[in-house]
Amino acid sequence: MSPRRTEIGGRIDRLRTIRFTFDGAPYTGHAGDTLASALLANGVTLFGRSFKYHRPRGLLAAGVEEPNALVTVLRGEVREPNIAATMVEIYDGLVAVSQNRTPSLAWDISAINQLGGKILSAGFYYKTFMGPVIGPLKGTRFWMFCEHFIRRAAGLGKAGTAPDPARYERMNAFCDVLIVGSGPAGLMAAKAAADQGARVILADLEANFGGSANWSGETIDGMPAADWALRTVGQLEGNDNVRLLPRTTVWGYYDGNTLAALERVTDHKEVAAKGEPRQRYWAIRAGTVVLATGSFERPLVFPGNDRPGVMLAHAAERYVNEYGVLPGQRIALFTNNDSAYRSAVAFKKAGAAVVAIVDVRSDVSNEMRRLASEAEAELLAAHAVIATEGGKGLTGLKVQRFDAMSGALSGDERSIHADSLLMSGGWSPTIHLASQAGAKAEWDPARQAFLPPKPTQRWPNQQWVGAGAFTGGFSTAEAIAEGRAVGLQAAGGAVSSAPLPVVEVAPGDPDPAPVFEIKAKGKSFVDFQHDVTAEDVRLAHREGFVSVEHLKRYTTLGMATDQGKNSNVPGLAIMAEALGKPIPEVGTTRFRPPYTAVSIGSLAAERFGDLKPERLTPMHDWHLANGARMYSAGLWYRPMIYGLAGETVEQAYVREAKATRESAGIVDVSTLGKIAVQGPDAAELLDRVYTNMFSTLAVGKARYGLMLREDGLAFDDGTTWRLGDQEFLMTTTTANAGKVMQHLEYFLDVIWPELKVTVTSVTDEWAGAAIGGPNARAILASCVTGTAVDNATLPFMGIVHGRIAGIPVMICRLSFSGEMAFEVYSGAGYGTHVWEALIEAGKPFGLVTYGLEALGTMRIEKGHVTGAEIDGRTTARDLHLDWMLSKKKPFIGSAMMDREGLIGSDRLELVGVIALDNRALNGGGHIVEELDEANPHGSLGHITACCYSPALGKYIALALVKGGKARHGTRAFVSDPLRNRFGPIEIVSNHFYDPDGSRMHG
Amino acid sequence: MLITCPYCGPRDVIEFTYQGDGNRERPQPASQNLDAWNAYVYDRLNPAGDHNEIWQHSGGCRAHLRVVRNTITHEILSTAFARGGHKSADNRAEGRS
């Protein structure tokens, strides 16, 4: 028997023993235990070390708000740090370790930081490490020296470095009503909404639905509340219109009632089933959200309130009633409200001695006095705890008379021997999601709590209603009534007068005394995880911080992983007192997503590794099977080179380009953007979007076109083919296909709705192969049937239809390489057939396949522009494309293209560059008139593309250079300090090779 | 954020592309009034409150929409096709069961 496990009681399965380790030591627990409850049952009191002072810390809470007991869970090589032990369900083989301690939890070297408490006060880092150097121990330089040690000492758990093999998924869900929280209010709301036929999602971050019903010990409908919850869940389970999401934290509330939730699908399992994700990110679009998120009990702030053994009262009640674990044998309670008295009775029933109830109030009601007697506890009204004793576990506490009005302590100190001190500082509704949604919380002086606002104050985009403790109604009877009412309301049902489940009324006043802090000697913690004390808050005030938002950032109060779930209200109360203002005037901070920590894996979900979408051409597999080294261009994969054994990339592309110019080469151009432009106004649209005329283009002919943006800068280029009177096939650059499509759609929808034109992306409909070189026509002639390909039938920019290997093809004679060249298009499903037939036909001619590198080389030799030159800053004139600017018609960009700044003589213009030192150039390298390696300056422009030109036998480049054509034939230098490349160059025309085009015109 | 496409119904904002201020007026194509062109290309309203915007349902039916959105609350006050016309046979409100 574990030392602290009760004989009976709790909702654990005592017949199932589960084995796990914590810090290497073996432990056992039961099915239904959390790591926290199982360790507590084993007598473990020390769970972690605090962030700054490395003080020993035990469990404060039993749920998601736990700030102290953060552990790292190990699965093989993968470690997940900073998980609250209260949220870890144990399973066989669980390995958990404590954090923030060296070498061990029990003996931590950094605990010495406690002695330097004055130095590590609020703003320590700002004060010590910022600003000028004054003496040896101040300033930024001192930070440089200390950083290494501080970084090592700071922080809690360590993130792992091993790749996480777990699967994460994203799921989209839609519902009429999303209910967050499954306590009595949430269950009633879910039942009411489901009975109306609404689509309901019920989410709870705990493993078991029921919320407080699982540990309150109350009776609902004549049965234990936990059984009532189980029965209600059973009724919901059978409904098709209900989705139950246990272990699911709704962590974000976004516009349009879109909510984000994280489901821990397999974290509680020894092994995940095949294909089962570890965690699932739910994006939920809800008609109405029911916030039944309950409330958090607040700690009291007093010296030594962080000692292991000091716990929240309801958390202890939960350990007893839900897990059958007593937090101690001699229990003392410290409270400012009635709720702790019920807890006292529960501890007594479970077999502990309740040695004292210390209540700050003098006027304790008779009902509470009766409960104190029932618990056989000494009631110390108008008293306060002023100190705690013990090391890694509590041994006792000191109390003194206390005046709740003045906060004054008086009389003799008295020591009480206890191994557990349970505190209750009142309750704060869990308003986080409402706050995220824009609701401004309102201070309720009776409840001493921030309550969600009335419905009228809501933002228009968030439709939520609240029920239960969330609204400040802290009794189960209220929760049940409100839950049903809002469930009906959310589902559009009528108000019901049917009888509600009967709750055995627990006596007690929900309003606490307005006491948050006992001022006595010693460290009183407000934010346990970040080690922020009441004195730190006052120090911040003395140093001039008046805004609550600044206070938060300066002291880091509420900025730890628990995000102020425990510390928010006590911190504000202390700040308000220091400022001499009432709490509502100080205000509260707005809560931001996420409510709890969210794994990056769940946010990335399926979008990682292989599952990033890739675009493949129809000939992709052929390329792979034939030695292509692939290159990713946007989402597309394209052959870079088809390398032979032992070849470098440069050797490969030089060989490919050379062979193409000498005989013939073939390249996959399926990635070019292709847009079908159809309809009676198709030609008119093209005249408006291109700088040159298309309405005059004959059917069966293609034309090179240039588009500008509205601001007159160059946008995209490509050839457009007229396939019929009202039918064009537009091609775009690979990179701009999507942008050009959107551009056309925008103008058709928004600017020129009167034009009857359909634009459709047909990029994927066609496989494209460009075959070029002196023998290209002969190769085509040997395999094309149904049409001739001679100069008369297929002149430059002509289009013919025929067949290759029996497959219909469309052939257009155009050239990017500068050779006699043809683009052969076929249905994508036949792309490989046609490609292979062309390869076969090319064999007698030594046809080579070439990739992007050779393609780029040949285009640089020809001086053609691509996206590297059409970079969003260049005009048609800069690129020497002004011959394409029609004067006969307006077109997009025509009005703006001649603005002063776009026609100046100092603009960067396209030129060619030849390296005079016979060394490779680099894209991005600058062109300068005077070389100054030590102090590079005076850039005339930059290199946009470069290669070794087999046709010229030189390293060449295209560049954008001030002066442009005027500099042809002059010398300059390349200055590329980043890659340490400096050297002489000659500026020439961008048309390096065959400038009169005799090769392609043949 | 959800935007209700008149064709596709309410869809997540990830399916949409913002296409700019909907208050701009494009001058006549042949206009040489540079001030008017400058205003069209560069001037943008940036109201704190209701704003006329153009959004494309790029991840859906690809229609451009005129959207009135409150830039403070993100509330979408209205949506309509930028291109008129397609209402009779296609209006979602008419035909959906």
Place this chain on the structure above:
Amino acid sequence: MAEQHLPERQSPLEPEYHPGSHGNFEHGVDVILSETRPGSILQLAAWPGEEKRLIEIIRKVAGLALPDGAGGGVSSGARAVFGFAPGKFTVVDEAEGLAQAFAGSITPAIGTLTDLSHGRTAIRIAGPKAEWVMAKFFAIDFALPAFPLGAGRSTNHHDVFAQIQRSGADQFDIYVFRSFARSFWKALCHASEEVGYEVQ
């Protein structure tokens, strides 16, 4: 044009298409995945105001009676049609050559016809967990009342555009761009592992 015998079209899924049961199938297969490989996939578009005439042509030529309303559609055996955008419809036929059947009817006064038989890949998902798996990809409501039988939807998954038609109570036909098809198929298989899937 005289019909010539053409080879079978290459599937973009081929190296990743593995018939048989996969994933967590020991407890049963909850979805069946297949590539339906229709011979014809057409896009028909009507100018504003001409939608009804186009719908009538579709009825005459394909024998498919489109229900009124955005995204309405019908799927019957070898053929299917659905609206996916204002005035735009996707028409699918198991057989090739549907474009020729429509060619004469869709005059410039009515609208346009675009043949996408090669450019779109048709993937079918069927089974009791089809909605569950689809919800992993697309932020649209797949529940039957929100997405009725025969209806079509345009949506996307990251960069992958998809047109989806509900062709059965628990069956969806997904039309994706051919270049993205293999990537999408791999993702679809991956997402289906959890429920156990069979490739047919």
